[in-house]
């Protein structure tokens with residue numbers, strides 16, 4: 526008869542479909558029963574996506590049958606659906622950042638779709654709406670928020686705590702502050718975890734209504750580890766209208782739901798062209814795709830941002846368009862998203 530511990534050890538050798546991480550560390554193994562003749566495994570997947578069930582069952586079954594031949598193996602897969610966005614912070618998650626009410630990721634599947642641009646402008650817009658806002662740049666591939674907010678200084682360290690830098694009403698910290706500008710960094714998993722812990726624990730964060738996290742692009746292990754070490758309360762997904770970006774955005778939604786982070790909605794960036802001369806709106810890409818996908822995913826389209834030179838130069842010059850031209854059409858697009866996010870935080 527196999528010992529229960531040996532079965533758990535064997536399960537650590539089975540990876541979650543699509544990830545290199547094993548199913549035990551993923552937290553989906555919720556029951557292991559071992560008798561003289563049988564092994565019974567209960568898996569609980571935190572999403573309503575049933576497409577991986579068969580693969581999951583087969584890989585667990587085959588692995589255990591090979592390891593413990595002679596015993597029958599029975600695997601059940603149950604689903605626990607992620608909650609809709611709720612203003613109730615999940616209690617077990619409030620371990621870090623106790624001065625912060627809501628931790629919200631700004632994420633995308635695909636790189637270069639404008640996550641950091643949205644994160645920066647959304648943060649400034651939320652501050653303009655009267656919220657106390659923090660912005661934490663955890664992009665392991667290239668922290669860009671300090672540049673986008675025109676911050677060249679390193680934060681003050683008093684020997685015990687690091688003090689966030691305030692810019693345009695937003696409290697800012699960045700992974701980039703922890704390393705020299707010219708230093709090439711390869712963030713290993715454990716290092717990312719430690720650095721992010723440091724950004725959360727060793728920083729003198731004031732009382733904040735919301736903290737936005739500018740996430741690295743992708744939906745792999747790095748993003749997953751980060752989402753888990755941060756204990757997020759919600760995620761805003763950024764996509765452009767092209768199919769490739771949208772496919773990756775859908776992957777992003779699924780990744781967050783897998784780890785029980787509620788999706789607040791999708792922002793469609795570079796959605797249309799706004800003529801700087803006459804203000805006319807031209808749809809460059811086909812329209813409606815992001816909205817359709819939002820409906821399918823049962824999530825909200827939080828807003829559409831035009832592709833616009835003032836938005837790019839705002840980022841390059843360190844003054845986000847919401848700050849540089851608060852009455853312009855571009856700022857209005859971001860403010861509308863901020864209103865939606867604020868409302869979801871306060872009244873869902």
Ligand SMILES: Nc1ncnc2c1ncn2[C@@H]1O[C@H](COP(=O)(O)OP(=O)(O)OP(=O)(O)O)[C@@H](O)[C@H]1O
Pocket residue numbers: 633635636637638639640641642643664669741742794795830831832833834836837838840841
């Ligand atoms: N709506 C927009 N109009 C014009 N330019 C934009 C817009 N959104 C983003 N950009 C520009 O596109 C480039 C990529 O944007 P950004 O850095 O925000 O993307 P990202 O998703 O954070 O990228 P990464 O995946 O590398 O972190 C930047 O030069 C930015 O100024």
Ligand SMILES: [Mg+2]
Pocket residue numbers: 640641642664669739
């Ligand atoms: Mg970025």
